Amino acid sequence: xxxxxxxxxxxxxxxxxxxxxxxxxxxxxxxxxxxxxxxxxxxxxxxxxxxxxxxxxxxxxxxxxxxxxxxxxxxxxxxxxxxxxxxxxxxxxxxxxxxxxxxxxxxxxxxxxxxxxxxxxxxxxxxxxxxxxxxxxxxxxxxxxxxxxxxxxxxxxxxxxxxxxxxxxxxxxxxxxxxxxxxxxxxxxxxxxxxxxxxxxxxxxxxxxxxxxxxxxxxxxxxxxxx
Amino acid sequence: xxxxxxxxxxxxxxxxxxxxxxxxxxxxxxxxxxxxxxxxxxxxxxxxxxxxxxxxxxxxxxxxxxxxxxxxxxxxxxxxxxxxxxxxxxxxxxxxxxxxxxxxxxxxxxxxxxxxxxxxxxxxxxxxxxxxxxxxxxxxxxxxxxxxxxxxxxxxxxxxxxxxxxxxxxxxxxxxxxxxxxxxxxxxxxxxxxxxxxxxxxxxxxxxx
Numbered sequence: 001x002x003x004x005x006x007x008x009x010x011x012x013x014x015x016x017x018x019x020x021x022x023x024x025x026x027x028x029x030x031x032x033x034x035x036x037x038x039x040x041x042x043x044x045x046x047x048x049x050x051x052x053x054x055x056x057x058x059x060x061x062x063x064x065x066x067x068x069x070x071x072x073x074x075x076x077x078x079x080x081x082x083x084x085x086x087x088x089x090x091x092x093x094x095x096x097x098x099x100x101x102x103x104x105x106x107x108x109x110x111x112x113x114x115x116x117x118x119x120x121x122x123x124x125x126x127x128x129x130x131x132x133x134x135x136x137x138x139x140x141x142x143x144x145x146x147x148x149x150x151x152x153x154x155x156x157x158x159x160x161x162x163x164x165x166x167x168x169x170x171x172x173x174x175x176x177x178x179x180x181x182x183x184x185x186x187x188x189x190x191x192x193x194x195x196x197x198x199x200x201x202x203x204x205x206x207x208x209x210x211x212x213x214x215x216x217x218x219x220x221x222x223x224x225x226x227x
Numbered sequence: 228x229x230x231x232x233x234x235x236x237x238x239x240x241x242x243x244x245x246x247x248x249x250x251x252x253x254x255x256x257x258x259x260x261x262x263x264x265x266x267x268x269x270x271x272x273x274x275x276x277x278x279x280x281x282x283x284x285x286x287x288x289x290x291x292x293x294x295x296x297x298x299x300x301x302x303x304x305x306x307x308x309x310x311x312x313x314x315x316x317x318x319x320x321x322x323x324x325x326x327x328x329x330x331x332x333x334x335x336x337x338x339x340x341x342x343x344x345x346x347x348x349x350x351x352x353x354x355x356x357x358x359x360x361x362x363x364x365x366x367x368x369x370x371x372x373x374x375x376x377x378x379x380x381x382x383x384x385x386x387x388x389x390x391x392x393x394x395x396x397x398x399x400x401x402x403x404x405x406x407x408x409x410x411x412x413x414x415x416x417x418x419x420x421x422x423x424x425x426x427x428x429x430x431x432x433x434x435x436x
Contacts, residue, residue: 001230005340005341006340007339007340007359007363008391010359010363011363011367013360013364015375016358016360016376017360018353018355022353024273024276024350024351025273026354032255032269033251034273034276035272036254036258036264039258039265040263040264057231066241068358070242073254077254085258085263086257086258091250094257097249098249098252099249102248102252106252106255109265114264115267115268118275119275122317123316123317123318125317125318125320125347126321127321128394128395129395151228152231153228153231156394160366172322209368210370210383211384211385212369212386212389213389214390215389216391216393217391217392218393218394219394
């Protein structure tokens with residue numbers, strides 16, 4: 001989908017605002033929202049690609065202005081409702097309750113398996129590379145052009161590289177294909193490449209800053225040999 | 228694919244911190260009752276990323292690369308394997324790629340589409356890395372952003388390479404070793420390696436600063 005989350009090259013969004021003394025979590029609620037990702041991943045709510053697509057479907061104005069972990073909360077509400085785990089009406093009712101009773105205790109539950117999962121997943125991760133039978137169509141050194149059309153649904157084919165031509169600098173074998181997995185489909189692995197684009201190619205020779213290049217990882221179906 | 232339905236316009240509403248906190252608690256209480264979550268899992272994850280996994284780990288790797296040429300070669304060839312030898316790796320760093328700054332090349336990382344970041348070596352990203360300004364501008368005007376927003380001037384003679392983390396590969400930067408550190412060991416050097424230098428928006432600290 002063409003959305004505001006696809007930010008590469010967008011103008012007018014102001015200066016970068018840094019905070020040297022920023023804590024890892026700025027509020028208690030950020031810890032809980034952060035933990036919901038791995039806990040709900042374990043419960044089968046989503047994979048990483050469908051998680052991202054859920055964020056992409058947020059109201060665009062809210063996406064740009066809200067706190068980062070509110071994006072994650074949006075996903076939990078979205079998939080919680082889809083999975084029949086979170087009833088939206090009950091969520092509103094409980095939200096009103098906690099607004100009036102901010103110190104009300106959480107339900108008491110322990111789950112040693114979940115704790116063990118947390119430590120294991122932080123340590124081992126969840127790799128996205130996959131075995132693939134298909135022969136790679138491209139190799140390092142090939143010049144390729146990125147498909148220019150605008151798909152609906154989830155894609156990692158950012159708008160600023162669509163229609164642009166670059167050189168393959170890395171070939172990484174098979175990886176989960178976001179355009180399938182992020183849209184409720186199977187993992188459907190495709191070959192993954194790193195492609196280098198010059199600034200002149202991306203922004204135009206008159207506009208580009210001197211002497212810079214951008215590397216973007218792109219899946220085989222996004223690419224064709226440059227003519 | 229068909230277009231995704233648009234959210235109802237009434238959904239657009241920014242919440243106060245109190246409203247967000249209440250909503251998160253409401254969700255949390257429901258997820259706990261459904262057997263999906265526990266408060267102890269929240270506490271454990273916060274503990275990990277507040278105290279165990281952070282840029283101090285990436286700094287150890289960089290300092291070792293500065294002092295051990297054989298390790299540096301392995302790190303540049305296969306960062307995940309080299310880091311695993313030091314007990315470093317895991318979630319959001321399953322396939323890491325380290326890119327090296329030199330006298331002629333400067334690297335920086337970004338995720339223009341979301342917020343991808345190498346957690347096992349840098350911890351969780353700062354908010355500016357996830358916010359629209361950096362993600363939109365660093366690919367379009369990297370010299371300007373580095374100079375004006377980070378006070379980090381890169382001469383035009385040095386090539387800037389941006390790495391947009393659009394797949395599950397996680398890029399990060401091996402900064403240049405600061406001058407005047409020839410006599411320092413890996414332990415001392417690690418203290419000079421900042422988070423920003425491994426993102427590529429600043430240099431490693433100078434020993435005289």
